[in-house]
Amino acid sequence: MRLLLLLAIFLIPLNAFALPKDRAVLFLNYLKSGDFCSLKFLNSFKGTSLERLSRLLYYDSCLGRGGRFPLPSERPKGAVELFLRAEALLKNGRRKEALPLFKRVLKLTDSFDEDIALAVGASAYKSLLTSDVLRVKIWRLAAWGNTDEALFYLSFLRGDRFYTYLLAYTFLKSGKRKEAVSLFKSAEEIPRSYLFLTYLSRSLPEKFSYFKRYLKEGKSRAAKRRLSVYLLDYSFRKDLGFFKKVLKTVKPFFPRLYGYYLGRYYLFTGECKRVPRRPELPFSAWRSVCLGVPFKGRGVNFYSLLLKPPKSFPFKKEEVFAPSFKDSGLKLLVERGACYAVSFIEDKTPQNALAQYRCGYYRRGIKIAALFKKRLHRYPYLLKVLYPAPEVFGGDVYALAIARQESLFNRRAYSRSGAIGYMQIMPATGRYLARKLKVRSFKVHHLFNPNVNVKFGTYYIHFLMKRFKLFPLAAAAYNGGPGRVAKALRLYGPVNSPADLIILTDGYLPFEETRDYVKRTFVNLYYYSNLYGTGKEWRIFSSR
Numbered sequence: 001m002r003l004l005l006l007l008a009i010f011l012i013p014l015n016a017f018a019l020p021k022d023r024a025v026l027f028l029n030y031l032k033s034g035d036f037c038s039l040k041f042l043n044s045f046k047g048t049s050l051e052r053l054s055r056l057l058y059y060d061s062c063l064g065r066g067g068r069f070p071l072p073s074e075r076p077k078g079a080v081e082l083f084l085r086a087e088a089l090l091k092n093g094r095r096k097e098a099l100p101l102f103k104r105v106l107k108l109t110d111s112f113d114e115d116i117a118l119a120v121g122a123s124a125y126k127s128l129l130t131s132d133v134l135r136v137k138i139w140r141l142a143a144w145g146n147t148d149e150a151l152f153y154l155s156f157l158r159g160d161r162f163y164t165y166l167l168a169y170t171f172l173k174s175g176k177r178k179e180a181v182s183l184f185k186s187a188e189e190i191p192r193s194y195l196f197l198t199y200l201s202r203s204l205p206e207k208f209s210y211f212k213r214y215l216k217e218g219k220s221r222a223a224k225r226r227l228s229v230y231l232l233d234y235s236f237r238k239d240l241g242f243f244k245k246v247l248k249t250v251k252p253f254f255p256r257l258y259g260y261y262l263g264r265y266y267l268f269t270g271e272c273k274r275v276p277r278r279p280e281l282p283f284s285a286w287r288s289v290c291l292g293v294p295f296k297g298r299g300v301n302f303y304s305l306l307l308k309p310p311k312s313f314p315f316k317k318e319e320v321f322a323p324s325f326k327d328s329g330l331k332l333l334v335e336r337g338a339c340y341a342v343s344f345i346e347d348k349t350p351q352n353a354l355a356q357y358r359c360g361y362y363r364r365g366i367k368i369a370a371l372f373k374k375r376l377h378r379y380p381y382l383l384k385v386l387y388p389a390p391e392v393f394g395g396d397v398y399a400l401a402i403a404r405q406e407s408l409f410n411r412r413a414y415s416r417s418g419a420i421g422y423m424q425i426m427p428a429t430g431r432y433l434a435r436k437l438k439v440r441s442f443k444v445h446h447l448f449n450p451n452v453n454v455k456f457g458t459y460y461i462h463f464l465m466k467r468f469k470l471f472p473l474a475a476a477a478y479n480g481g482p483g484r485v486a487k488a489l490r491l492y493g494p495v496n497s498p499a500d501l502i503i504l505t506d507g508y509l510p511f512e513e514t515r516d517y518v519k520r521t522f523v524n525l526y527y528y529s530n531l532y533g534t535g536k537e538w539r540i541f542s543s544r
Contacts (some may be wrong), residue, residue: 013481019049019345027054028336036061039070049329049352052081053344059084068092079108079462085116090119105126107136129153131160138166141468147174164417165190172196191217195227204235204242211246215253222360228254229512232261237510237535240265256282266290267507286506289499296433302505302519305538306498314485315380320531325358327351335356336370357385362409365443387527392422397533399423399458401524402478405517406457411450420447423457433460470540472501475521480514498541 020404027050032043036057047053055072063084068091069456076085086101102116106128117125134157141150157163168183181200183195191229194214201207211231218224237242243265243364251258259282266272272281281287285303288295295307304310325331330351333342339359345352346364350372356365369385377381388409393400406424407413419426425433427444433456434442442488446452464474475496477485488508495501509515522538529537 019327019333019347021332022328023048023050024332027341028332028338031338031341034061037065037069039090042072049345049347050341052077052432053341056081056084059088063087063091077398079105079112083112086116087119095120095403098122099128103130103133107133110137110141110146126156129156131157131162134160135162135166139169142166142170142173145416146175163445168193168196172200191219192223194218198227198231204239207234207247208242208249209232212249215249225254225257228257232257233511236261236264236268240269264507267503289502298527300523302522303502305522306502306541309539311415313535315376315383315530317531320383322381324354325351327355330355338385341508344530350382353382353385357388360390362388362390363407366404383527383531387524387531389528389532390422390450392450393458394459395475395532397525397528397537398461398465398474399454400528400532401471401521402457402461402475404524405521411453412448420444421453421457422450422459423453425453425456425460429460430456436463470495470501471524471525472505472518472538472540473536476509476518477506477515479517480511482507484510484514 023045026044030036030044035041036054036167038058042054042058045051051074055074058072069088071085071088076082082101082264083105086098086105088103089095089098099120102120105112106116116128120128123140134153138153140146141153147170148234148523150166150173154163154167154170154486157166164183165187168180168187171183172180177200184196184200191214194210195218197210198207198214208230208231212452214227214463215224228246229271231246232250234241235246243261247258247261250261251293259280261284263272263286267279267286272286281290281462283303283472284293284296285307287293288307296309297304321395325334327349330342330345333339334355337437339361342355342359343361343364345355348368348371351368353365353368353372356368363489365385365388369382372382373386373444387400387404389395389400390409403409403422406419407422409422411422413422413424414420415424417426420430424437425447427447427514431442431449433439434517437456447456461474461478464477464482465471467482468474468477470488473485473489476488488504488510489495492500492508494503505515505518509518523543526538
């Protein structure tokens with residue numbers, strides 16, 4: 001069935017409805033018969049979790065038969081449904097209504113470009129490539145490394161004010177840094193050029209100049225914050241005097257960020273310990289390790305696990321792992337192996353989180369279960385959804401803690417930087433690990449094999465733990481590289497206590513991403529240790 005191929009290309013979001021058992025039974029019967037091109041089938045699932053899936057099957061089945069057929073009145077959502085409805089409109093002779101839908105599909109994804117061109121013809125296809133569509137497509141293609149396609153579509157955008165800027169971005173993504181810098185400088189009428197020039201400039205004063213211009217003229221507050229974090233971290237490493245200039249510039253735009261980095265400065269320089277009171281230290285943990293005041297944090301987080309560790313795990317394993325399916329319709333689909341249908345259901349409910357988990361859709365299960373974190377005592381079974389342990393990991397709590405942060409257990413994960421699989425292993429790291437493990441004839445594509453990926457990643461995190469002794473330091477090395485962790489240790493000294501680890505993490509690790517990674521993976525380890533380990537793996541300081 002063509003729809004299965006389309007689903008593999010593009011997962012569509014769904015609305016949340018209930019799924020009665022009788023509707024689940026009926027759907028399974030329809031799956032056996034394959035008779036989807038009927039209004040009776042379509043109307044049978046209105047108001048249920050399977051409503052949109054039934055529409056997609058209806059469209060696909062009816063299109064396969066040719067001829068005209070009644071169209072559902074519901075508005076299409078998601079690229080797949082938009083595409084199928086547009087095709088159906090063409091079949092029904094409603095070309096003018098189909099073209100705007102095809103245009104929306106072109107803007108959402110690049111998966112249907114050839115299909116649309118064949119359906120509407122070359123002339124009509126070209127008319128759909130308006131400047132707003134082209135800008136989005138070129139950016140998306142370049143971002144994912146499809147630079148040849150991006151350059152092809154750029155040929156349709158000549159004369160547009162974004163042409164030079166997008167050409168610069170495409171060159172940047174193809175590794176032509178020098179040409180990209182020159183083009184970004186020629187596209188200064190596009191404020192976002194200042195963002196890239198801040199990253200690409202060599203000297204701190206030049207970076208700072210472009211940074212101030214982007215803060216003044218840029219429109220995206222999120223991008224401004226990311227750029228502020230980048231330049232604060234960069235100047236913090238290179239020149240503390242210049243860092244203070246950057247910090248002063250950031251203050252009116254992001255006061256909380258200003259407070260955080262001022263606190264980092266005091267941690268790094270040791271000033272926080274020499275001054276009786278530091279209201280600038282924004283966290284209770286920082287005030288505790290610097291001034292010796294009692295830690296007042298709550299909940300399970302990096303700081304509380306180190307400074308005020310819980311005496312016992314607040315959940316009983318028998319409750320977490322007890323049979324917990326109550327939604328009869330979802331339960332039936334899972335038991336009958338109809339995970340194809342479950343993959344379409346995104347009800348924001350604990351039971352759907354469990355269904356996604358049972359079908360092996362760990363990432364989706366985690367995202368839904370995360371909405372109920374504050375109600376885990378009511379739904380303790382969600383802990384196994386939030387912290388799944390696929391069999392391929394063999395119960396290794398350290399590898400599980402890393403993989404959850406890296407990919408949320410998406411075995412097909414592939415990042416823009418080229419990191420692959422459960423453990424998000426970079427090709428160069430894969431080749432290095434293959435040599436260490438004496439794996440002959442290793443090819444990068446082998447990292448897409450979950451067994452190979454987990455074997456390499458598990459070996460690597462344990463290798464780093466042997467080198468750096470503590471899991472949080474090994475996690476920092478996994479994310480930011482062993483060299484940066486080794487340098488931080490040379491600057492700070494040995495880590496012998498929770499206070500040392502907090503100061504090293506927040507004051508000495510160079511990147512926000514790595515600092516956040518350490519904190520999240522340590523919390524992951526706490527849960528994995530208590531759910532699948534001895535309950536002691538997370539207690540990294542013997543006195544604790």
